[in-house]
Amino acid sequence: MLKKKTRTSASHHSTKHKPVRSSKESPARKRVRAATIIAVLHQAYPESSTALIHRSPFQLLVATMLSAQCTDQRVNAVTQNLFARYASPADFASISQEELETIIYSTGFFRMKAKNIIACSKELVKNHDGQVPATMDALTRLPGVGRKTANVVLSEAFGLSEGIVVDTHVHRLARRLGLTKRDDPVRIERDLMDLVAPEEWRYLGGLLILHGRRVCAARRPACERCQIAEHCPSVVRQSQPPRRTARP
16 A cells, blocks of 8 residues: 655755745746846945946056956055056056066966056057057957956946956856856856846946855855845755765
8 A cells, every 4th residue: 555645844944935946947037036136236235336446447457457366455455556656558568577566466476467467558558549448349459358357447437338247256156146057257247148137237246246255155155144045046055954864
């Protein structure tokens, strides 16, 4: 005689909300969820602009190049002295690489950064009248400038929504939130751009960066105080207790 199947008590896996199953989401539902996440994050982080201190598009460009694999706080400490001595592309085009390396040493990868900043400055002087261009194509043609750096400059210095900043925080959160399955930053950006309204592109990177720093950390995300937990599929895995191993 077959025994009736009994439902397992939900108390062992209880959560405060119904979990989102991103793998079964339709594209339309995922867009709605993404819009809701952005709206909540806007309320949580109204100050989502870059923390890099700058007084011109060029200074922001240099600061962003220095921020690769470095904290904003360290970059700001370095650029306070750097920009007091060198402010324009012409200034940086004439500096020796050794001198620039000495000043920016503490930001890490100082040789490559110094080389790219000097080459970028020379290109701006030669082909752009010493002005930072305001298009993605022109910016990414500059030495050492990728889409991430270009997106920061376009959104923060020019108020343009040409793309979405994807750094390590955005990479991590976009995957945890089930907004992409990609691992390549360019493909992650494309997935996010397909989901999010163009007018939000310039804000999304900054919002996710702040949330990643303050709540959704790499090793120990604080799901218990996360403002967007009810919209996050990863919260289910982190909320479940460890599986019990059967005794022999």
